[in-house]
Amino acid sequence: MPVISNRLFEPYKSIGLVSSTVPHLIRYIEKLNKIQIVSAVGRSFLVFNEKLQLIETCMCVAHSSDITLLASDSKFLFTAASNEIFAWKYGHRWKIKSYKDDRQGQLIHLMVLGGQLLAIDSNQNLIGWDIGSQEIVSFISFNSETASLDSKSTIITAILHPATYINKILIGTGQGTLQLWNISKQKLVYQYNGFGSEVCSLIQSPALHVVAIGHHSGLIVLHQLQQDITIMKFQQEFGPVTTISFRTDDAATLPLMVTGSKQSGHLAIWNLDEGRLEQQMRDLHWQSIASASFIQKQPLMVTNSGDNSLKIFIFDDLQTIGRLLFQREGHRAPPTRIRFYGDKGKFILSAGLDSTLRSFSIYSERLNRSLGLASANRKLAKKRGAQNDTNVLLPIIDFSAEPIREKEWDNLVACHRNTSIVTTWSVDRMKMGQHKLLHERFRSSSHNVQAECVYISSCGNFVVIGYNTGHIDRFNIQSGIHRGSYSDDPDGQTPAHQGPVRSVLSDAINQMVISGGADRHCRLWRFSARQNQLIGSFKLSDSVARMCLHKDNQFIAIALDDFSVVVMDLDTKKKVRNFRMHRNRITDLSFDNDCRRLFVSAMDSFIYIWDMISGQLVDLLATETPCVSLSLSPNGEFLSTAHVNQLAIYLWSNISLYSKVTLQPLTESHLETIQVMQLPEI
Structure with missing residues (x-):
C-alpha cells in the first residue's frame, strides 16, 4: 500500500519558545546603528531588539538537528549544528552550501575572525573558511606532533580573539594551559602555563592585552597577555x-x-x-x-x-x-492542556507542568502574557519571590475559561494534580484570583480528595467541579459560595458517581449538567434546581476518560478507557456514532466549529479526524511525539497541539479553507503507511 500523508493540515508555526541552553549572541549592526539579540531554539533561531521585541525569525528549517553554536559579524549570522554551518542574512539562508569539511567532526566552538569563519571540532581540529568563497584557508590539528608541545591529548575548551592581536587566537585547554596561535601562519606563538584547572571561558576585558579566564574550579583570573603576568584573582x-x-x-x-x-x-x-x-x-x-x-x-x-x-x-x-x-519567557516545563480563548481565537491559554498559566497570541509574540504561578498563598509568594515560594501548587490538570464576564470577575478555574482545592484566575487582569473553592465536607479530611475536572457555565457565573470521590459541586465564581451538589438522592448526600468523576460539562443555556465517571456512566442533571435531580443516564462499555460538547448541536463526544469514542445526542438521548481504531489512551478530543468533524488525539502519536456525517475516518495526522492536548480555533483556521516533552505549542493551518481538498475514508491499514509530519518550526 502506498504511503499516504495528511491532507487537511500543514505545519504553520510554533509559539512559546524563547531560549535554550545555547548561549545567546549579541550582534552590533554598525550601518543601522542597532543591536540584535539572537537566541537559538531547537533547529531555528530568533532575533530580538534591545527591548526583546521579536524582529526576525528563521524563514526555513535551519538544520536537521538542534543548533548548538552561534557566531556573527556585521553582515551575517552563523549557526552550527552537528558538523555543518550555515550563514544567514535577514532570516534567509545566504548560500545553500554549508561550511563543511570531510575531516571535521562534531563542532564545539565557532567564531568569526576578520573575513574568516573559524570552527573547532571534537577531534581538536581548527578549520578556517573564507566567508565569501567558502573555501578552507586554514587547518590546524592541535593534537598532532607538531602542534602539541607536551601532550597528544590537548582538549580545547575555550577560544578568544584578543583585541588588536591580528590573525591570532587564544585557546584554553582542559589541561589548564593557554596557547596563542597565529592563524595565517598556522603556528604556535606562545604557551601560557595556566592555573592548574580546566579553562571554561575566555573574555576580552576593556583594558588592552588583558583577558579574563574562568576555570572549572571557580577561579577567575585577570591576566596580562603581553607580559604574561596575573593582575587579579577571584574565587x-x-x-x-x-x-x-x-x-x-x-x-x-x-x-x-x-x-x-x-x-x-x-x-x-x-x-x-x-x-x-x-x-x-x-x-x-x-x-x-x-x-x-x-x-x-x-x-x-x-x-x-x-x-x-x-x-x-x-x-x-x-x-x-x-x-x-x-523579559520574554515561555513554559519551562511542557504544557499539558491548551485551549483557544474567545470567539475570535486570537489567543491560546496554556497550562504547563511548571504550575503556570500563560496566554499566547497566535499572531504576535509581543502579546504573550503570563497569568502567574499557581500558589496557595499569593501574598507570601510576592513577598518571598516566586522561586522561594514553598506554597506552589502542583501542575494544572484541567481548566475552563469563559470570556463573557472577564471584565467583572474571575473567569477561569483550574484544578491541580492531587489537590482538593480549585483555583480561580482572571484572564483580563492576567493574575490568579482570591478564591480557593472547596466544599465544607472536605475541609476536615481533604488529603485523599482530588478535584478531577472543572467547567464554567456559559453565563460565566457558575463553576461545576467533579471529584475523585464521585461528588459534583456547583459554586458561584464571583463570591466563591457553594450553590448546590448533584446527586440522585433527595438529600443530596450520596455522590453523583460510584467512583472518580472524569469530566463535567454544561449546555449553552444552563439547563443541563453532564458528568462522566469511572463507573461507566454518563449522567445528565438538572442545572438550576436546589434539589438537583437526575434526568438521564447512559450505561457505557468502559470508564469515561474525558468528554467534549458542541453546544450548538447538543452533541457530546465521550472518550472511553477502551480507546473508543462514543457520540451522544443530548436532545434525543441516543447514541449516534461510535468511533474505534484508536490504538492507545485518548488524551484529548474536540469538535470543529460546525460539528462536521471530530478531532481525537491519542498516545499512539496520531491525531484522528472523524467525519460526523459519514462516520468514517477521513484523515490522520501522525506526529513525532504523542499529542497531549489539542484545540481548534473558533473559525476553524488553526489546529493547536501540545506534545510530550515539548515546550512549544504548535499551530497547524487548515488547508481546506483556501484550497479544494478531497477526502476518502481511511482504514486501519492506513495507520501503518501514514507519513509522519515534522512539528512546525518557528
Missing part, C-alpha cells in the same frame, strides 16, 4: 565559571565584572577597583544561566537560560545590582 563559590562579562558604559561608577555558572541561576558582581565581591544576583532564572553579557557601552545585561527565558537587566547609576527591565 567564585557556586560552580565552574562558564560566563564572564564586563560593564563598559561611560556612566559606570565602578568597573564591574559579572560571572556566572551553568550549575546555578546566580550571578556574581565583582568590584575591580577593590578586588572584591560587590553583590550577588540570586535566582535570576529557574534553571542554570547559559550566558550573561553586557551590551557594549550600555548599562544593560542580557541573560538567557534553559528555562525558556531571555531577560535584560539595567544597572542604574547609583546601583551595582541590576533590576529587571525586559
Whole structure:
C-alpha cells in the first residue's frame, strides 16, 4: 500500500519558545546603528531588539538537528549544528552550501575572525573558511606532533580573539594551559602555563592585552597577555565559571565584572577597583544561566537560560545590582492542556507542568502574557519571590475559561494534580484570583480528595467541579459560595458517581449538567434546581476518560478507557456514532466549529479526524511525539497541539479553507503507511 500523508493540515508555526541552553549572541549592526539579540531554539533561531521585541525569525528549517553554536559579524549570522554551518542574512539562508569539511567532526566552538569563519571540532581540529568563497584557508590539528608541545591529548575548551592581536587566537585547554596561535601562519606563538584547572571561558576585558579566564574550579583570573603576568584573582563559590562579562558604559561608577555558572541561576558582581565581591544576583532564572553579557557601552545585561527565558537587566547609576527591565519567557516545563480563548481565537491559554498559566497570541509574540504561578498563598509568594515560594501548587490538570464576564470577575478555574482545592484566575487582569473553592465536607479530611475536572457555565457565573470521590459541586465564581451538589438522592448526600468523576460539562443555556465517571456512566442533571435531580443516564462499555460538547448541536463526544469514542445526542438521548481504531489512551478530543468533524488525539502519536456525517475516518495526522492536548480555533483556521516533552505549542493551518481538498475514508491499514509530519518550526 502506498504511503499516504495528511491532507487537511500543514505545519504553520510554533509559539512559546524563547531560549535554550545555547548561549545567546549579541550582534552590533554598525550601518543601522542597532543591536540584535539572537537566541537559538531547537533547529531555528530568533532575533530580538534591545527591548526583546521579536524582529526576525528563521524563514526555513535551519538544520536537521538542534543548533548548538552561534557566531556573527556585521553582515551575517552563523549557526552550527552537528558538523555543518550555515550563514544567514535577514532570516534567509545566504548560500545553500554549508561550511563543511570531510575531516571535521562534531563542532564545539565557532567564531568569526576578520573575513574568516573559524570552527573547532571534537577531534581538536581548527578549520578556517573564507566567508565569501567558502573555501578552507586554514587547518590546524592541535593534537598532532607538531602542534602539541607536551601532550597528544590537548582538549580545547575555550577560544578568544584578543583585541588588536591580528590573525591570532587564544585557546584554553582542559589541561589548564593557554596557547596563542597565529592563524595565517598556522603556528604556535606562545604557551601560557595556566592555573592548574580546566579553562571554561575566555573574555576580552576593556583594558588592552588583558583577558579574563574562568576555570572549572571557580577561579577567575585577570591576566596580562603581553607580559604574561596575573593582575587579579577571584574565587567564585557556586560552580565552574562558564560566563564572564564586563560593564563598559561611560556612566559606570565602578568597573564591574559579572560571572556566572551553568550549575546555578546566580550571578556574581565583582568590584575591580577593590578586588572584591560587590553583590550577588540570586535566582535570576529557574534553571542554570547559559550566558550573561553586557551590551557594549550600555548599562544593560542580557541573560538567557534553559528555562525558556531571555531577560535584560539595567544597572542604574547609583546601583551595582541590576533590576529587571525586559523579559520574554515561555513554559519551562511542557504544557499539558491548551485551549483557544474567545470567539475570535486570537489567543491560546496554556497550562504547563511548571504550575503556570500563560496566554499566547497566535499572531504576535509581543502579546504573550503570563497569568502567574499557581500558589496557595499569593501574598507570601510576592513577598518571598516566586522561586522561594514553598506554597506552589502542583501542575494544572484541567481548566475552563469563559470570556463573557472577564471584565467583572474571575473567569477561569483550574484544578491541580492531587489537590482538593480549585483555583480561580482572571484572564483580563492576567493574575490568579482570591478564591480557593472547596466544599465544607472536605475541609476536615481533604488529603485523599482530588478535584478531577472543572467547567464554567456559559453565563460565566457558575463553576461545576467533579471529584475523585464521585461528588459534583456547583459554586458561584464571583463570591466563591457553594450553590448546590448533584446527586440522585433527595438529600443530596450520596455522590453523583460510584467512583472518580472524569469530566463535567454544561449546555449553552444552563439547563443541563453532564458528568462522566469511572463507573461507566454518563449522567445528565438538572442545572438550576436546589434539589438537583437526575434526568438521564447512559450505561457505557468502559470508564469515561474525558468528554467534549458542541453546544450548538447538543452533541457530546465521550472518550472511553477502551480507546473508543462514543457520540451522544443530548436532545434525543441516543447514541449516534461510535468511533474505534484508536490504538492507545485518548488524551484529548474536540469538535470543529460546525460539528462536521471530530478531532481525537491519542498516545499512539496520531491525531484522528472523524467525519460526523459519514462516520468514517477521513484523515490522520501522525506526529513525532504523542499529542497531549489539542484545540481548534473558533473559525476553524488553526489546529493547536501540545506534545510530550515539548515546550512549544504548535499551530497547524487548515488547508481546506483556501484550497479544494478531497477526502476518502481511511482504514486501519492506513495507520501503518501514514507519513509522519515534522512539528512546525518557528
